[in-house]
Amino acid sequence: MKKIFFALPGNEQLTRSLATKCDAEVGKAEIRLFPDQETYIKIESDVKDKQVMMVCTLNNPDSKLLPLYFLSKTVKDLGAGFTCLVAPYLSYMRQDKQFKPGEAVTSAYFAKLISSFADSLFTIDPHLHRRSSLAEIYTIPTTVLHASSLISGWIKKNVSKPLLVGPDSESTQWVAEVAANAGVPYIILEKIRAGDEDVKVSVPEVQKYADHIPVLVDDIISTARTMVATVAHLRTAGMNKPVCIGVHGIFSNDAYSLLLNSGAAKIVTCNSIPHKSNEINIDRILSLAINEQ
Structure with a gap:
């Protein structure tokens, strides 16, 4: 199945690098906000029967989650055969138990949500503190890489x-x-x-x-x-x-x-998160793992 990479806003550089290393296409999509701050998505590339790689590192995750969800659902409606989330940084891992009565165990809820619209997940060094693996909370195949x-x-x-x-x-x-x-x-x-x-x-x-x-x-x-x-x-x-x-x-x-x-x-x-301190490149280990899928 041919791969096609889509960049969520802010992930363009990594997406181009991964697509090049995986000898794959970079998909075209319009992702923006309406004046009322609702998300607009338009897929401009052919995704039918392709493996769609959605590249979105998940720092500041709340503003990224809906565009990611809408993108995944849209490409599936357009005939994509498979969707994969490439999230070098995976958020919502710290709150993995109820420390105080009434608290939300958000790591489990977030995992269930991601698992509902992505068919697989690639990430790097998730904060597995009280859990032994992502499989405890994610119901989709997950690949954890280490830096x-x-x-x-x-x-x-x-x-x-x-x-x-x-x-x-x-x-x-x-x-x-x-x-x-x-x-x-x-x-x-x-x-x-x-x-x-x-x-x-x-x-x-x-x-x-x-x-x-x-x-x-x-x-x-x-x-x-x-x-x-x-x-x-x-x-x-x-x-x-x-x-x-x-x-x-x-x-x-x-x-x-x-x-x-x-x-x-x-x-x-x-x-894994764009910043001026970036000097260690994770592109190669990600692309090698993606190519093995």
Whole structure:
């Protein structure tokens, strides 16, 4: 089945890249808002019996969901044989349980909605915290790709004497994997609790790694508060300015400038969400996985 790629607004560059790598067509569609802010969709390409790849990274998801839904339903009405959502960043993963009475478990509801109009899903490093896989909530085939090897490659190429740093014990597995792939050492910051509200953070083996460049790695940089705090701990311990790396750079409000001004030497993200910090390209791993479908 021939593939045809459609870009939701803001995803044009990635869509062109994926289509080129997959030797596929870029579909033409008019997607805009009426004056009353309702969505208008018009498909201008032939989609009959084709595999429609809808490229839409899902940061700020609420404004993107209806155009995505309408696009999928329209191409199906026009005879598309299959629809696939390519969402490098997958939203609504954090609220995966009811923390307080009356709360909505939005990750499950969102998954059910996506599964109702897309036939498959490709994404990169979704925030699987209390879930073991997307299959727990998505009823369509899902392909989860990982950016750890890309991040390791970037570190080896761009950072002299890197030292990966995890802000807490929960980050150990992620940091250890990136460090192993890059062939570099790593440390995990230690929290010393003297009382309920008296918690100090120590940096282990400071002298051993005094001449290294600390590298902080996380899957999502949203408010950046965790990284800002970690940068402060490293600088207080007398270490070099760190490089901060995130798979998905959401950078809500003033998070980017806050992190940059906190003492970070550099901020780098994957291009799963378009941002000026993008230096790690996920196009190839996505296209390889799509071609295998």
